Amino acid sequence: MMTLAMATTALAGVWRTGEGTNGNRWWYDDEDGTYAVSEWRWLDGNQDGIAECYAFDSNGWMYANTTTPDGYVVNADGAWTVNGVVQTQSVNSQTQDASQNGGETQGNSRILVAYYTLPETDGTNTDAGASRVAVNGQVQGNMEYMANTIAQATGGRLFEIDTVQTYPGLHEPLVNQAARELDADYRPELSTHIDNLEDYDVIFVGYPIWWGEMPMAMYSFFDEYDLSGKTVIPFSSHGGSGFSGTISVVAGLEPGANVMRNGYTVSRGSVAGDAANLRRWVEGLNLN
Numbered sequence: 506m507m508t509l510a511m512a513t514t515a516l517a518g519v520w521r522t523g524e525g526t527n528g529n530r531w532w533y534d535d536e537d538g539t540y541a542v543s544e545w546r547w548l549d550g551n552q553d554g555i556a557e558c559y560a561f562d563s564n565g566w567m568y569a570n571t572t573t574p575d576g577y578v579v580n581a582d583g584a585w586t587v588n589g590v591v592q593t594q595s596v597n598s599q600t601q602d603a604s605q606n607g608g609e610t611q612g613n614s615r616i617l618v619a620y621y622t623l624p625e626t627d628g629t630n631t632d633a634g635a636s637r638v639a640v641n642g643q644v645q646g647n648m649e650y651m652a653n654t655i656a657q658a659t660g661g662r663l664f665e666i667d668t669v670q671t672y673p674g675l676h677e678p679l680v681n682q683a684a685r686e687l688d689a690d691y692r693p694e695l696s697t698h699i700d701n702l703e704d705y706d707v708i709f710v711g712y713p714i715w716w717g718e719m720p721m722a723m724y725s726f727f728d729e730y731d732l733s734g735k736t737v738i739p740f741s742s743h744g745g746s747g748f749s750g751t752i753s754v755v756a757g758l759e760p761g762a763n764v765m766r767n768g769y770t771v772s773r774g775s776v777a778g779d780a781a782n783l784r785r786w787v788e789g790l791n792l793n
C-alpha cells in the first residue's frame with residue numbers, strides 16, 4: 506500500500522493519509538476539490554496498468570481489512586478480494602467517469618453514449634426502489650450501468666450529462682426538488698459539454714423517468730445541442746412508467762434528428778440483471 510502514496514493514477518488523483526490519529530487512514534483526492542466518498546473506485550495506484558477496487562465511506566475514508574457495508578471483503582491494503590484473491594481490472598478496459606475528462610471517455614467510434622443518472626443513496630439491485638447497481642464491487646447509478654453496458658457493446662464513447670448544482674441523494678427531497686423544477690420548467694446549468702459533436706453519427710441518450718418526464722437536465726441538454734442529421738437512440742429506466750411518452754418529446758426537441766422510436770427501457774429493479782438483454786438489443790441494431 507505504501508507504494509500507492511502520492512502516486513498519480515490514470516484519473517489524475519492521488520492517495521493521501523489523514524492527519525493526527527487518522528494518520529494510518531487513507532482517502533483519495535481527485536485534486537479538483539472533490540474526493541472519493543460513499544463509492545467504489547477502480548484505481549491503479551502504482552500505474553502498472555492494473556487497477557484494484559477500493560471502497561470509501563461517507564466521510565471519504567478507505568475501508569481496510571473489513572467487510573464493507575454492501576457486503577464485500579477488502580484486505581489490509583483496502584483492495585477488494587474474493588476468497589483472498591485481489592480483484593483486478595486492466596486500466597485500458599475500464600470505463601472511466603466521463604466527468605473526469607471534460608465529459609468524454611476514450612474510445613474510437615462515431616457512437617456517443619450520453620446519459621444522465623442521479624443514483625439515490627438507499628437500495629441497490631433488486632431492492633425496492635433501487636436506483637443503483639452493485640456489480641463486482643462497483644456501485645453505479647442505474648443509467649450509468651446501462652450506459653456502460655451500451656458503450657462496451659458498441660465501442661462508443663461515454664458522456665455523462667451532469668449539472669453544476671448538486672441534488673439530494675435521499676428519495677423524498679430529490680422527488681420534491683424534481684417536482685419544483687418540473688413545475689418551473691427550469692433548465693439546470695450543465696457542467697459537462699460535448700466538444701466534438703461533429704465526430705458522432707449515432708447518439709444514445711439515456712435518462713431516468715422523473716414524474717413521468719425526463720429530468721429537466723435533459724431539456725438543458727437538448728437545448729444545448731442541435732442533433733440534426735444524427736441518429737438518436739433513447740434508453741431509460743423507470744419505476745413503472747416505461748418511456749412515458751418521452752421519446753416523442755425528444756423527437757419534438759430535436760426535429761432534425763432521426764430519433765429511434767423503439768428505444769430500450771427497463772424497470773429499476775431489473776436493471777442489474779438485464780445487461781445481457783440490453784447487450785443483445787444493442788447488437789441487434791447492427792450499428793458497427
Ligand SMILES: Cc1cc2nc3c(=O)[nH]c(=O)nc-3n(C[C@H](O)[C@H](O)[C@H](O)COP(=O)(O)O)c2cc1C
Nearest residue numbers: 623636647648713714715716717742743744745746
Ligand atoms: C425524482 C424522481 C421521480 C421519479 N418519477 C418516476 C416516475 O414518474 N415514473 C417512474 O416509472 N419512475 C420514476 N422514478 C424512478 C426512476 O425513474 C428510477 O429509479 C430510475 O431507475 C433511476 O435511474 P438513476 O439511478 O440512473 O438515476 C423517479 C425517480 C426519481 C428520483
